[in-house]
Each structure stands twice: as structure tokens, then as C-alpha cells.
Amino acid sequence: xxxxxxxRRILFLILLVSANAALAATTYLYVMPEKDQVVRQLxxxxxxxxxxxxxxxxLRTEFAQIQQQKARFEAMxxxxxxxxxxxxxxxxxxxxxxxxxxxxxxSYNINSASVEQSEAARQIGHVILNSPIRVEIDAMDxxxxxxFIHLMENAFPGHTAIKNIKIERVLDVNEATLRAVGSGxxxxxxxxxxxxxxxTMVPEAQIQTGQNFGSxxx
Amino acid sequence: MAIxxxxxxxxxxLVGDEALYIYRVTxxxxxxxxSIPWQTDDFEETVVGLIRKECDGKPVLILNDxxxxxxxxxxxxPKVGMMxxxxxxxxxxxxxxxxxxxxxxxxxxxxxxxxxxxxxxKAVGGLYLFAAxxxxxxxxxxxxAVKVSMSxxxxxxxxxxxxxxxxxxxxxAIAGKGKKPSRWVVFMGxxxxxxxxxxITRDGQLAMTRxxxxxxxxxxxxxxxxxxxxxxxATISYLSRFGYSPEDGTDVILxxxxxxxxxxxxxxxxxxxxxxFTAPEAARLLGMSIGLxxxxxxxxxxxxxxxxxxxxxILPMEAAEITRIHKPRQAAAAAMFLLFAAGAYLSWQLIGQxxxxxxxxxxxxxxxxxxxxxxxxxxxxxxRMEALGFDINLIKGTLATYEDFEAGRVPVLAxxxxxxxxxxxxxxxxxxxxxxxxxPAPANAGAVEQAPAQxxxxxxxxxxxxxTVEIEAGMKEVNNFERRLRSLLPGYDVSITQQxxxxxxxxxxxxxxxxxxxxxxxxxxxxxxxVIRGPKQ
Numbered sequence: 001x002x003x004x005x006x007x008r009r010i011l012f013l014i015l016l017v018s019a020n021a022a023l024a025a026t027t028y029l030y031v032m033p034e035k036d037q038v039v040r041q042l043x044x045x046x047x048x049x050x051x052x053x054x055x056x057x058x059l060r061t062e063f064a065q066i067q068q069q070k071a072r073f074e075a076m077x078x079x080x081x082x083x084x085x086x087x088x089x090x091x092x093x094x095x096x097x098x099x100x101x102x103x104x105x106x107s108y109n110i111n112s113a114s115v116e117q118s119e120a121a122r123q124i125g126h127v128i129l130n131s132p133i134r135v136e137i138d139a140m141d142x143x144x145x146x147x148f149i150h151l152m153e154n155a156f157p158g159h160t161a162i163k164n165i166k167i168e169r170v171l172d173v174n175e176a177t178l179r180a181v182g183s184g185x186x187x188x189x190x191x192x193x194x195x196x197x198x199x200t201m202v203p204e205a206q207i208q209t210g211q212n213f214g215s216x217x218x
Numbered sequence: 219m220a221i222x223x224x225x226x227x228x229x230x231x232l233v234g235d236e237a238l239y240i241y242r243v244t245x246x247x248x249x250x251x252x253s254i255p256w257q258t259d260d261f262e263e264t265v266v267g268l269i270r271k272e273c274d275g276k277p278v279l280i281l282n283d284x285x286x287x288x289x290x291x292x293x294x295x296p297k298v299g300m301m302x303x304x305x306x307x308x309x310x311x312x313x314x315x316x317x318x319x320x321x322x323x324x325x326x327x328x329x330x331x332x333x334x335x336x337x338x339x340k341a342v343g344g345l346y347l348f349a350a351x352x353x354x355x356x357x358x359x360x361x362x363a364v365k366v367s368m369s370x371x372x373x374x375x376x377x378x379x380x381x382x383x384x385x386x387x388x389x390x391a392i393a394g395k396g397k398k399p400s401r402w403v404v405f406m407g408x409x410x411x412x413x414x415x416x417x418i419t420r421d422g423q424l425a426m427t428r429x430x431x432x433x434x435x436x437x438x439x440x441x442x443x444x445x446x447x448x449x450x451x452a453t454i455s456y457l458s459r460f461g462y463s464p465e466d467g468t469d470v471i472l473x474x475x476x477x478x479x480x481x482x483x484x485x486x487x488x489x490x491x492x493x494x495f496t497a498p499e500a501a502r503l504l505g506m507s508i509g510l511x512x513x514x515x516x517x518x519x520x521x522x523x524x525x526x527x528x529x530x531x532i533l534p535m536e537a538a539e540i541t542r543i544h545k546p547r548q549a550a551a552a553a554m555f556l557l558f559a560a561g562a563y564l565s566w567q568l569i570g571q572x573x574x575x576x577x578x579x580x581x582x583x584x585x586x587x588x589x590x591x592x593x594x595x596x597x598x599x600x601x602r603m604e605a606l607g608f609d610i611n612l613i614k615g616t617l618a619t620y621e622d623f624e625a626g627r628v629p630v631l632a633x634x635x636x637x638x639x640x641x642x643x644x645x646x647x648x649x650x651x652x653x654x655x656x657x658p659a660p661a662n663a664g665a666v667e668q669a670p671a672q673x674x675x676x677x678x679x680x681x682x683x684x685x686t687v688e689i690e691a692g693m694k695e696v697n698n699f700e701r702r703l704r705s706l707l708p709g710y711d712v713s714i715t716q717q718x719x720x721x722x723x724x725x726x727x728x729x730x731x732x733x734x735x736x737x738x739x740x741x742x743x744x745x746x747x748x749v750i751r752g753p754k755q
Contacts, residue, residue, distance in 0.1 A: 004546045006368035013550060016557035023564035027571060035575035042578050045585040052592035059599035066603070066610055073613040076620060120622055124615030142647075146638075150631055159623045162630040165652040201619050 080157025084202050085113055085129050093156055094135070101148035103139040104186050110198070115207060126201045133160070133196040138188040140181070142167065145190050158200035167192035228372055229273035230526040231265075231360055232518060233282045234411045238265060238360060239518065242273045243526035247509025248519045253410070256356050265363035277372040278364050281525055282351055282535075283409065283518070285429050287376055290314050290348040291326070307346070315350035320357065320374065320537040322349045327423065347424070349376055349533055361539050370547040374535040378417045378427035380525040381405070383532060384504065386422035389469045391503045392493055400467035400491060404453060406446065407473035407497075407517020408432065414446060415517065416453055425460055428453055435515060439478050446472070447485035454488060464489050473497055473517035628654050628675045633707065633750065637679065640702040645695065648745075649680040655751075677750040678715075685744055689719035696746045703750065710752030718746045 002010060076082070083089070090110060098106045116128035135152070139145040145167060153160050171177050171189045180187045225245035232239035237255040241248055251272045254264050269278060293314065298306050311321045326345040351357060364371060389399040402425075405417040416428040430449050435442040450470070454462065462468075468490040472479050479494025486492055496514035501507060501523060508523045525531075603610065630652055641647065655674045681699075683692045696717055703712040 001546065004365065004543055005550050009368060009547075009550055013553060013557070016554060016561065020557055020560050020564060023561060023568055027564055027568040031568060031571045031575055035571050035578060038575055038578040038582055042582045042585060045582060045589050049585060049589045049592045052589065052596045056592065056596040056599045059596070059603055062610075063599070063603060063606075066606065066613065069613050069617055070606070070608065073616055076616060081616065081620060118619055118622060120615055120618035124609075124612050126615065126619070128619070146631075146634060153631060159620065161623070161627040162652075163628075163654045165630060165634075165650065167647075167650045169646070169648050199623055201616065 081159060081200055082126075082202065083157050083200050084206065085131055085158065085198065085200050089157060090198075094152075097148060097151040097155060101144050101151055102141075103137050103144045103148045104188060105136075105138040106148060107136040109134045116199070118201075121201050122204075125204050127204050127207055129200050129202055131198045132163075133198050134193060135196070136193045137191070139190040139192075140187055142169075142190050145192060149194050152194070152196060156196075156198065158198060160196045160198050163195040163197055165192065165194050225527050226372070226529065227276050228526050229269050229276045229278045229369065230522045231278055231280045231364070232377070232522055233280060233284055233356055233360055234409070235284050235286075235356075235413070236411050238356065239410065239522075240265065240268050240273070241519070241522045241526065242276070243523060245527070246507045248511075248523040248526070249509065250410070250519070256359065261359055262363045262366060265360070266367045269363070269367040269369055275367065275369045277370045278367070279372040279526055280360060280364070280374045281377050281380070281522065282357075282375070283377040283415070283429075283521070284351070284354070284356070285413075286352060286354060287378070287427075288315060288318060288350045288352075293323070293346040293348045295344055295346065310346075311348055311350075314348045318350035318352045319539070320351040320353065320535050322376075322533045322535040323347070324349065324379065324533040327421075347533075349379065349535065351376070351535065353537075353539075361543070365543050368547075370551055371540060371544040373531050374537065374540050375525060375531045376533060376535065377521050377525065378415070379424055379533040380528065380531055381417050381521050382419050382424035383422070384521070384524040385417050385419045385471070387504055388471055388500065389419075389422075392469060392471070392491070400469040402457070402462060402466055403469040403471065404450065404490075405471045405473075406450065407520065408435065408446075408515065409518040410516050414449055415521075416449065418453060418457065420460070426453070426456060428456075435475065435478050439481060443478055443481035443485055446474075446482050450482075450486060467491070469493065471495070471500075473500055473515065473520060475515040478515065626673060628673050629753075630654075630675060633675065633677060633710075636706040637677070637703070637750075640699060640706050642702075645681060645699060647679055647681050650677065652677045672753070672755065674752055674755070675750075679748045679750070681746055681748075683718055683744045683746070687744065692718040692744065692746070696748070700748055703748065707750060707752065709754050710750050711754070712748060712750050714746065715749050716745065716747035718744050 080089070087110060094106060094108055111132045111134075113129040113131040116130045118126075118128050121128055135148075137145055137148055139148070149162060149165070153162060168191050169189060170191050171187065173189070177187055177189065227242075227244045230241040230243050232241060234253075237253045238261075239253045240251045242251050251268050252264075254261055254268075258264060269275060293310065295303070295306055295310060307323055311323055315321050324347040326347055385403050385405040386399070388405070389403040393399040399422075401421055403419045405419075406414060408414050412431055412434065413429045414432045416426075416430075417424065418426040418428075428449070432445040432449065433442050468488070470486060470490045470492045472482055472492070472494045473496065474482065474494055475496065476494070483492045483494060495503065497511055497517060497520045498508055498514050500517075500520050504524070506523060506527070508519050511519055633652070634650075637647075637650070653676050655676055657673045681696075683695070696714060700712055700714050703710075
């Protein structure tokens with residue numbers, strides 16, 4: 001065969017086969033896997049860039065929001081949302097509201113606080129204190145009555161929400177009542193009672209220290 | 219017209235009776251490299267050297283121009299299947315030329331396809347021209363030289379057979395476009411070995427060939443012309459046996475010098491279309507170039523150029539010795555071609571992939587810079603948030619808790635506001651009871667998560683009218699009050715549960731007839747009650 005094909009031709013064939021093998025090995029065993037890896041890295045980097053930019057954008061948006069939220073948070077703190085429902089403070093506040101609303105009398109009963117779980121509060125290590133409040137109100141005018149409950153909802157420490165209301169007109173406005181009013185006597189024309197739910201949030205650790213929450217009357 | 223880049227460059231070994239003529243054929247030239255007499259001592263080494271060095275080892279075509287060529291025309295094959303046709307043909311060839319190892323068969327096209335002896339041509343399997351060449355010493359020497367040269371063999375062909383289509387092409391070119399060429403064409407040309415080669419075609423197919431020694435044209439042109447005309451006459455007399463008739467039309471083509479050609483033309487007596495060309499002129503007529511020739515009066519460069527540039531031969535001759543050399547070299551050439559193609563493909567793919575890798579790498583470098591920028595930007599935002607100096611989570615958690623509280627709040631004050639607005643200045647309530655109705659527990663826990671239901675309220679409004687009021691007017695007031703409530707509290711259900719002056723049938727009724735009007739009014743019912751429920755979920 002060597003005599004027919006010749007050494008040069010055979011060597012050339014071997015050279016061609018070797019060159020093809022080298023090309024194939026370089027292409028399929030090195031360049032293509034390397035390219036795939038670079039492309040994977042490229043895609044991963046692009047994904048990371050997108051993620052970082054989204055995160056930075058979120059922080060930027062959040063920063064603007066947090067400025068507003070901070071003011072609201074501080075207002076809530078000042079309004080006693082994070083207070084421990086100090087009964088003395090509550091008593092003074094109800095007296096203030098009674099004076100301001102000009103109801104004749106407001107008898108109140110603040111029950112012992114119960115601890116309530118909330119997912120949003122739990123995430124920041126807080127629990128909810130829930131104290132039912134019942135207020136019996138005597139008023140001369142229904143506007144005073146309304147003013148009282150409005151202030152209880154908006155000016156009481158923490159968060160208060162009306163649960164039930166009962167208002168009743170006990171006397172008609174007639175000559176006798178007008179005379180009594182004119183003489184300066186406190187005439188109860190409107191009577192009613194209101195049930196509130198009073199809620200604040202306190203750190204969970206503060207509850208575990210064994211602080212007691214008693215009831216207050218009048 | 220040959221296409222230059224498709225025309226094969228070859229070494230043509232023209233095998234003559236006295237010597238081997240080695241030609242180098244390219245797309246635009248034919249060059250006689252050397253002629254080596256058969257008696258040369260180092261014949262093979264010389265030929266090998268010329269093939270390798272002077273002809274660059276190009277594929278070798280062996281073109282037999284010897285006198286010793288054997289033909290058997292009108293060979294008929296029996297009707298056999300397609301699969302067996304090759305074997306039968308080979309067997310018939312062997313039987314026809316048992317002592318000549320180099321053989322070939324050419325199918326003959328039958329004019330008008332007339333039936334032969336009552337049978338159709340197809341029915342008898344077709345007619346063939348058989349050809350054979352003996353394994354003479356010149357042939358053996360030539361093959362040995364080719365074997366040693368390591369060049370591939372393009373083929374082994376017979377000059378008269380391969381030139382028959384050249385003769386036909388020349389005849390057609392002489393006749394001109396659209397005109398029918400003559401049926402008989404006699405091509406004559408003196409080769410450099412001194413012999414006159416005549417190729418005679420009928421209807422474009424080889425009918426006869428003759429090679430006879432004649433004198434040198436340069437020595438005595440008149441004698442040369444006379445010899446050529448005598449040989450022509452002899453050829454015509456031979457052709458009479460093949461059914462030649464001057465009426466069929468005859469083209470006579472002579473390759474010679476201009477003057478000698480004219481002299482021969484005057485000596486030809488039979489009616490014919492006589493043409494004389496030099497070899498370059500004939501090549502131009504055929505639309506090819508043979509380059510500069512020392513002497514344009516010889517015909518062999520024309521034959522060599524025509525056959526040497528062919529991609530397919532009319533009658534490729536086969537021999538065991540040729541096949542033994544040719545097949546492995548052909549296979550090696552095919553393998554080389556495939557390997558070259560594979561190498562080209564792999565190179566293309568390698569370059570493409572490498573470019574893609576480099577581009578991806580460059581892009582990756584850019585993206586890494588962008589990532590670093592994005593990371594810096596992110597860290598700046600984080601630092602800015604941290605610089606705020608308070609616990610963001612505490613703020614968020616507190617606000618979220620407050621939102622939860624608000625979500626559970628029933629809008630009692632808002633409802634009271636609207637009730638007050640609906641009452642106006644003329645009506646007044648005797649009693650208002652508002653109760654919060656807790657939201658019902660989810661019907662099936664664990665099902666698809668739904669938004670938690672909100673607590674609702676139920677408000678009972680009681681109002682009384684003075685006893686002096688007309689019942690219809692009071693009812694109208696109550697109805698109007700209900701309408702105003704509906705309008706002001708669109709998200710609530712408002713209904714009158716008790717209308718004035720309409721004691722419900724569930725009540726027990728007692729009375730005394732004959733009372734005063736004042737007593738009757740006091741006893742009658744002037745109370746109304748409405749219920750508000752909502753907000754609607």
C-alpha cells in the first residue's frame with residue numbers, strides 16, 4: 001500500500017487526520033464548553049445586575065416612603081400607640097375628654113388588658129394589649145355625647161374603636177326642662193353607654209417581665 | 219468553452235509507437251515537456267522526474283496514440299437485467315479480447331433506432347464498440363512510471379475515441395449555428411512522431427481511425443501533400459465498405475501549415491467541404507486555447523488539450539494494473555477531500571465558537587463592571603437607609619399593626635354623622651343603638667385563602683312624632699328619612715322596621731271606645747323604627 005500511495009501521501013493523510021482530531025478536540029472539548037461557561041456567567045451576571053438595580057430602586061422608593069412613614073410613626077408614638085396602657089394616663093385623658101366635650105358625667109370601666117397576637121406585631125417582637133372600656137354618659141345635648149365619643153376615638157392614647165353604642169333621650173324639651181336648664185341645674189336629657197376596644201402594642205419582652213394590668217373605675 | 223477554474227490541470231502521457239510524449243495541460247495552455255523514447259535506459263526515472271518536477275505531480279491521464287489499438291464494433295449484449303448488465307459486458311469483453319488486459323466498451327447510438335434483424339435495439343440489449351490495448355512494453359513502462367511517481371491516475375483513454383467528439387464539435391463549428399453538419403467527417407493531422415492520424419466520424423461517432431507514417435512536411439511539402447492526399451484516398455476507399463457515399467456530405471479537416479493545407483486541398487478530388495487549420499486556429503474554433511506552440515502544424519497538442527481537459531471520458535479503459543494503482547489513490551484523494559472538508563467545517567466552527575466565546579467574554583467584562591456599579595449604587599442606598607438612624611422594621615411593623623386595627627374598625631362615627639345629616643332640623647331620634655356584628659368565621663378553613671371578612675354594624679333608630687301629627691304626613695316623613703339615609707349611606711341596607719300608626723299583627727291590642735280625641739291620640743302608636751345594616755361585604 002505504501003508503494004502505491006507513497007509515504008508523502010500517507011503522511012499527509014495522517015497529518016490531515018491529526019489536524020482534524022486536534023481541531024475537533026479544541027472545538028468540542030475546550031472552546032464550546034468554555035464558551036458555554038462564559039455565557040452562563042454572563043447570564044448570571046446580568047441577572048445579578050437586574051436584581052441589584054431592582055433592590056436599589058426598591059430602597060430608593062422605600063427611602064422616600066420611609067420619610068413619610070417616619071413622621072406618621074412618630075405621630076403614633078406620640079399618640080401612645082406603643083404605650084403600656086397606663087391606667088393613670090387613661091383616667092386623666094377621659095377626664096380631659098369629659099371636660100372638653102361638656103358631657104355631664106362619664107362613668108368608665110377599663111377592664112384588665114389581655115394579650116393579643118398579631119403577625120405584623122410579632123415580626124417586630126411586639127404584642128397587642130387589648131382592654132375593653134365601657135363608658136356610661138349623661139349629657140344635656142346629643143352633640144356633647146357625639147363629641148365625647150369622637151374624642152375617645154381620636155384623642156385617647158393608642159387605638160380605640162367603638163364596639164357598641166346605646167343613646168337614649170330621657171327627657172323631652174318642654175317648659176319644665178327649659179326652666180330647669182335656665183336655672184343652671186344640670187338636666188340630663190341624653191343618656192347612653194358606649195363600649196370601646198382599646199389597643200396598644202408593647203414589646204413582647206416587656207410582657208414577659210410580669211407587669212400587671214389592673215382595672216380602674218371612675 | 220471550458221470554465222477555467224473547473225478545468226482540471228493534468229499531466230497527459232501521450233503513448234506513441236516510438237516514444238512517450240509528456241504534456242502539461244492547464245486551462246489555457248498545452249506544453250510538451252519532453253518526449254522519452256522507449257529505449258531510454260533510465261526511462262522510468264526520467265518520466266517520474268518529469269511528472270513530479272515539471273508537471274508538479276498533477277493527476278496523470280494516459281492517452282494511447284499507438285497503432286496497436288484493437289476495436290470490435292457492433293457487439294451486441296443479450297437482454298439481461300440491469301444488475302447483471304455490467305458483469306455480462308465484462309465477460310463479453312474478456313471473451314472478445316482474452317489476451318489484452320486493457321479493455322473498454324462504448325455504447326453505440328443507433329441512428330433512427332431502426333430495428334435490427336426484426337428486433338428492436340432495446341430488445342437485444344444494445345450495441346457496443348469494444349476496444350482493447352495489449353500490455354505492450356511501452357504500456358507496462360508507462361504504468362510503472364506512473365506508479366512510482368505517486369501521482370493519481372485520471373484515466374487511461376484512446377486518442378481516436380476521445381477525439382471523436384472534438385471532430386464532431388469542429389464539424390458543427392464549421393457548419394455554423396443552426397446548420398446541420400455533414401454526416402461524415404474526416405479529421406487528419408500529423409503528430410510529432412511523424413505519423414498521420416486520421417479520425418473518421420459518422421453522425422458524430424467514431425467510424426474508423428487510421429495511423430500511417432508519412433514524410434516530414436518541412437523537408438518536401440509537395441511530397442508531403444501528395445502522401446496526405448493518397449492516405450485520404452485510401453481512407454475513402456475503406457469507408458466505402460462502411461456505406462460511405464459522397465452524397466451524404468463530407469467534411470475534411472486537416473491540421474497543417476497554411477500553405478501545405480492549401481496544397482492538399484487542391485489534391486483532394488472527391489466532393490467535400492475541405493478545411494485546413496493550424497492547431498491554434500483549430501483550438502480557437504473549438505473555443506479553447508492551447509497556448510504558444512513551436513509548430514502549429516502538428517495535431518497532437520490539439521488532441522491532448524481536448525482530451526486532457528475532459529472531466530468525463532467517452533471510453534475509459536479499464537485494467538487490473540490501472541485499478542490497482544488508481545483505486546487506492548482515488549480513495550486516498552477522496553479521503554483527503556473529506557478530511558479537508560471536515561477540517562474546513564471544524565475550523566469554521568472553531569472560529570465561530572471562539573469568536574462567540576471572545577464576544578461573550580468581552581460582554582462579561584462589561585457586565586461585571588456594570589455589576590460593580592450596581593453593587594455600589596445598592597450599597598449607597600443601604601448606607602442612606604442606615605443613616606436614617608431608626609429601625610425601619612419597627613416603623614413598618616407598627617404601621618402595619620395600626621393598619622390591621624383600622625381594618626377591623628367599624629365606621630360608627632361616620633354612620634352617626636350621616637344619620638344626623640339625614641335627620642335634618644325637623645326630625646329627632648328617641649333612641650339610637652349601634653352594635654358591632656363580628657365578622658363570620660371562614661366557612662371552610664384550609665380552602666383557597668380569601669380576604670378576611672370585615673365586621674359590620676347594625677344601627678336601630680327609634681323616633682317618635684307628636685300626637686298632633688297626621689299619620690300620613692308622619693309616614694311620609696319616615697319614608698323620606700329612609701330615602702335620605704339610603705342616599706347618604708350607599709353601602710348600607712336601610713329599612714323601616716316599624717312605620718307609625720301601623721301596629722304589627724304580632725302585637726296585642728286593647729282599647730276602649732268612646733274616649734276623647736286626646737285620649738285616642740295618646741293611645742295610638744306614633745313611634746317609628748328603622749334599621750341600618752352594613753357596610754355590605
